[in-house]
Amino acid sequence: MTRPSVLVCDDEPNLRELIRVSLGPGWAVHEASDGEEALTLARSLEPDLVVLDLMMPRLNGLEVLSKLKADPGLERTRVLVVTAQPASEAEAREHGADGVIVKPFAPEELAELAATLVTRT
């Protein structure tokens, strides 16, 4: 059985590393550092999961989220939103986020949430 694939989108390299390590070796991890790159990679990779930071340069996280959700090719891709602002959780869900996690987060919490989202399908 192949590992599930995940695209980690965050402009902070340290956070990308934290997310990658938190998810553990069970995932095939790809990384994007801004909104446009995230959209391009998601469309070409069609990953099982996208972990998306809301505060990103070029194209902000909510726009990326809307575009991912509107893309018919990405119907089975789950999106987990990471935000530094608890207030934006509702907004993210309205835009179609499958899960929301607020910074700072515990690594195990992130790993469990990611696993739940992917196995639910």
Next chain:
Amino acid sequence: MSLAAAAVAVALVTLFALLLVAILSYRDASTTARHAQQAIASANQLETLALDLETGLRGFIITNNESSLKPWNDAHAAYPGQMRELLRLASDNPRQEQRALKIKRSIDAYLRDFSVPLVAFMHRNPALARQVVRGGTGLHRLDAVRVRFDQFITGERKLADVRNSRARRTGRIAIVLGGVSLALAVLLIVLLTAYLARRVARPIRLAADAAGRLADGDLSSRVDERGVAEVGALQRAFNSMAASLERGRRALEEQNRKLRESERVKSELVSSVSHELRTPLASILGFSDLMLQRDLDPADRRRYLELVRTEADRLAALLNDLLDLQRIEETGVQLTREELDLSKLLEAQVVLYSAQSDRHSLALESDEGCLVRADRDRLAQVIGNLVSNAIKYSPDGGVVHIEARCSGSRVRVTVRDEGMGIPTAQQRQIFTKFFRGDAGRRLGIGGTGLGLALARDIVEAHGGRIGFESGEGQGSTFWFDLPLAAAGEPRGVGLSDSRRSGGGS
């Protein structure tokens, strides 16, 4: 307005004066007419009297009866009084008076020369007397008297006619003039009323309408100020009141807008700070959790510890910058000024930052003796910020050129790097608090996004300016100007015109 009222008054006075003249003139005419009638009646009576004298005389002589002399005696007795009455009535006109006197003279002569002598003669020689009477001398003499009476009466009638027609003419003129001034007065009153309605009533109604609009909140409501006298004063007072209200409201709205703006800035700041704090905190907590919960090999453990340390440093720096910025914005930049040689300060900073990177070389070119009056620590903070930015944003290494040039009354410090530059789209925000370029975040270049905001506050507090030129992939050149300490040596106008006032922003 008072002129029109005066005109109406004059017209009315003229009207009454003319009516008075007409009435007086008519009264005068009727008095004259009555007078003429009296004079004519008196003349007629006198003429009858004269006839009575003649007929009485003839009766006496023909009948020779003493008793038939009574009419003559009565007439002779009444004559002087009647004559005096006529003379009195004729005394107002010299010609009539003359005529009356002629009548008197001829009657007197008739009595003296004929009638009285004949009565006396009758007692002595009645036959001869009868003969004289039959000869008609008396009638003849009396005819002359009657002619004089006719002249008198005609004269009196003419006089009355003249006065009458004059009275009628005066009356006609008075009626015409009276009619004209009455019409004039009516016209003036109508005009005055129209004038009052137009110049007083209408402006006041408009002012009342404007006041109504003002009360309903339309503070731009104004009235035309061209009204006369007190109306104009009212209009000007209204406009000045409305303008004052409008100014007051505008000031309040402006104040309100500023308050809302400052509320918005504050809430954005809180949101930014929250984000800027949570991001390093997420790394610190996340990596420490990993180290506590998982079995890691020593290399990974060390790497994660280093990341924790880096992010903790970032948090500490962020906190320092925040506090610094907060202090500056609350109290302004507090400067402890002293006279500094800028080239020496630059040398010290170059030494400090040269040690931080092996891949960069720092090149300093400085004019000698650029003296400024400045706060040493604050100025070092600005230079350090620009130099460390130049190093951070040229990750491939390279030369950082630092220059200080005195020109006129200013000195310009320039820091030029060969790094990645700033894309045009982001240049406008470069001095905004917490703003960090895309590249900085993507490449994991540390920073709080507060350094340049602080640098600008500090430079402006010194009476200087800060700016930059840059293009993506073409490096960046940051510069700031300061006024030179030697103000007694104005070699040129330089940039002093564009100096901004200092103080916290």
